[in-house]
Amino acid sequence: MLKRIVAITVLIVGILVASIGFAGAQDDGLRFIMVSHGSPQGNPFWSVVVKGMEDACALLEAECSWLGDPSYSTERMASFWTDALSAQPDGIGTTAPEPEAVRSGVETANAEGIPVIIFNTADPNAGTENALGVLFYIGANEFTGGVSNGRRVFAEAAADGSEITKGVCTIQEQGHSGLEARCAGVRAVFDEMGVPLDILDINNDPTESAGTIADYFTANPDTNAIFMLGPNPSSALNLYVQEAGLEPGELYATTHDTSNEIFDMIDQGILLQAIDQQPYLQGFETIMWLYLNSQYELSAGGDIFTGPGVIDGSNVGAIRDLVAAGYR
Numbered sequence: 001m002l003k004r005i006v007a008i009t010v011l012i013v014g015i016l017v018a019s020i021g022f023a024g025a026q027d028d029g030l031r032f033i034m035v036s037h038g039s040p041q042g043n044p045f046w047s048v049v050v051k052g053m054e055d056a057c058a059l060l061e062a063e064c065s066w067l068g069d070p071s072y073s074t075e076r077m078a079s080f081w082t083d084a085l086s087a088q089p090d091g092i093g094t095t096a097p098e099p100e101a102v103r104s105g106v107e108t109a110n111a112e113g114i115p116v117i118i119f120n121t122a123d124p125n126a127g128t129e130n131a132l133g134v135l136f137y138i139g140a141n142e143f144t145g146g147v148s149n150g151r152r153v154f155a156e157a158a159a160d161g162s163e164i165t166k167g168v169c170t171i172q173e174q175g176h177s178g179l180e181a182r183c184a185g186v187r188a189v190f191d192e193m194g195v196p197l198d199i200l201d202i203n204n205d206p207t208e209s210a211g212t213i214a215d216y217f218t219a220n221p222d223t224n225a226i227f228m229l230g231p232n233p234s235s236a237l238n239l240y241v242q243e244a245g246l247e248p249g250e251l252y253a254t255t256h257d258t259s260n261e262i263f264d265m266i267d268q269g270i271l272l273q274a275i276d277q278q279p280y281l282q283g284f285e286t287i288m289w290l291y292l293n294s295q296y297e298l299s300a301g302g303d304i305f306t307g308p309g310v311i312d313g314s315n316v317g318a319i320r321d322l323v324a325a326g327y328r
Contacts (some may be wrong), residue, residue, distance in 0.1 A: 030062040032290050033084040034283070035094040037077055037104070037121070037176075042070030043204065045231055045279060047256050049120065051089020052283025053093075060291055071204075072173040074101035081105030083220065089114065091290030095121040097176040099132055106132045119286040120279070121178040122303075135293060136300050138285050140277030142178045146227075148308055149254035152272050153225045154193060157252055164190075164252065167225035168198040168216060168267030172209070173235050179218045179229050182256060182275075186227050198223070202233060209236035228255040234262050234271070242269055258311065258319065258328055266316045275305035276319070280327045313327045 012213035040047040050066050057064035065087070076100050077094075084092050085108055092109055094102055096118050109116050110133045122137045146169075158162045167190055169183035183199060190197040200216050202209035213236060217223060228234045234255045241251070248269030256275045257260055265271040285304060292298040311319050322328040 002065070007216055023172045025157035030060065030291065031087065031089045032057065032064045032091045032093070032287055033087060033089045034064070034066050034119070034286065034303075035077060035084055035092060035105075035144075036066065037072055037074075037095050037097050037173075038067035039066070039068035039070050043230070043232060044259055047260075047326065048323075049283040050294040050328060053287055054283075055280075056284045056287035056291075061288070062287070062291065064287060071177065072097070073122075074098045074175075078105065079158040085109065085112070085114075088112075090294040091115045091117070091287075092115050092288060093119050093286040094134075094179075095119060096123045096132060097121045097178060099125055099130075099177075100125050101153045103132060105318050106134060108286070115290055115292075117289055120277075121176070122181075123178040124181070126303075135289070136326045137303040138289070138306065139282050139304075140275070141300040141305050142181035143185040143188075145256060145275040145308035146182040146187075148184075148185075148275060149188055149227055149256075149273065150186040152188065152190030152254060152310075153252045155229075157225075157273050160249065161223075163194050164193070166196050166198070166219070166220065166223040167227065168200050168223050169198045169227040170202045170209075170213070170233055172204050172227060172229060174201055182229050183227070196240075202236060204230075204232040206232055206239055209233060210239035210243065213237065213240045217244070225252040228253065230255065230257050231259040231262060234259065234265065234274075238265055238270065243295050258323055260320070260323070263316050263320050263323075265302060266311065266313060273310050273312040275307065276286050276309040276311050276328065278309060278328065279306075 034053055038046050069076040081102055106116050116134045117174045118134050119138045123132045154164055169186050171179050187197050202212050228237050254272050262274050319328055
């Protein structure tokens with residue numbers, strides 16, 4: 001399915017480019033920059049977004065740069081925006097986990113006529129007077145992804161003849177609006193079911209977070225559902241499960257995003273499912289739309305959702321192959 005989507009996207013862009021008489025973006029010295037709160041060095045998730053960016057830039061023969069820090073830092077995002085603007089690019093893609101960290105940069109880009117697209121992490125103020133001045137958002141609907149995970153947990157428990165007594169949603173980057181939206185989706189389901197849900201602050205260090213999770217379950221033995229929000233937190237859960245000697249089915253668990261370890265955990269029955277936001281498309285489409293807007297004033301009619309998609313025991317094998325190829 002992803003290959004078909006990418007092929008269709010490339011075909012559409014190719015038709016548009018050919019019809020306008022494109023002779024090679026490099027001839028015009030086009031340059032695009034992606035500013036992110038993360039990088040492949042700190043989280044393997046970003047490798048797929050970067051590949052999407054690089055593939056789009058290769059297709060357009062454009063110069064592209066990725067500015068991101070291995071550790072979550074709003075201060076670094078602000079400085080990356082300064083660097084991006086000084087390069088006077090034709091377009092900038094940015095994440096917006098904390099809108100105020102990038103607002104000044106976005107406003108400067110607006111004043112200079114540089115188009116901006118938010119990718120991966122949406123502006124929580126979108127649709128209000130405090131919204132960032134961007135074209136649109138390319139990424140997953142995080143709230144809907146959280147809802148999917150919440151519903152899956154209750155469905156599995158019902159199928160087992162069991163009940164969810166209490167849940168916990170972990171957040172590895174505090175203040176990150178996208179992660180908060182994932183937990184908000186889970187909470188909506190738990191509120192609907194009349195079951196309590198805790199929020200647990202962890203970090204991206206699997207060993208340290210495994211200890212935090214262990215301490216939580218010691219203090220809350222009635223909790224039998226846990227929601228992880230990414231690869232590193234999933235590694236932490238895997239450590240905890242192994243150290244606690246838990247068997248599949250003793251704890252109802254889900255996560256977001258992809259990694260080989262997550263796939264193993266799905267195969268082993270530790271995770272019920274993972275929500276996939278198709279990060280390749282976030283990198284690829286952001287560059288393509290920045291190109292189309294900067295050169296021809298073309299724009300989408302609204303946000304472009306790349307997820308949520310569900311990875312579980314029914315399709316994890318096929319997804320593994322796509323991950324190996326760098327597309328998932």
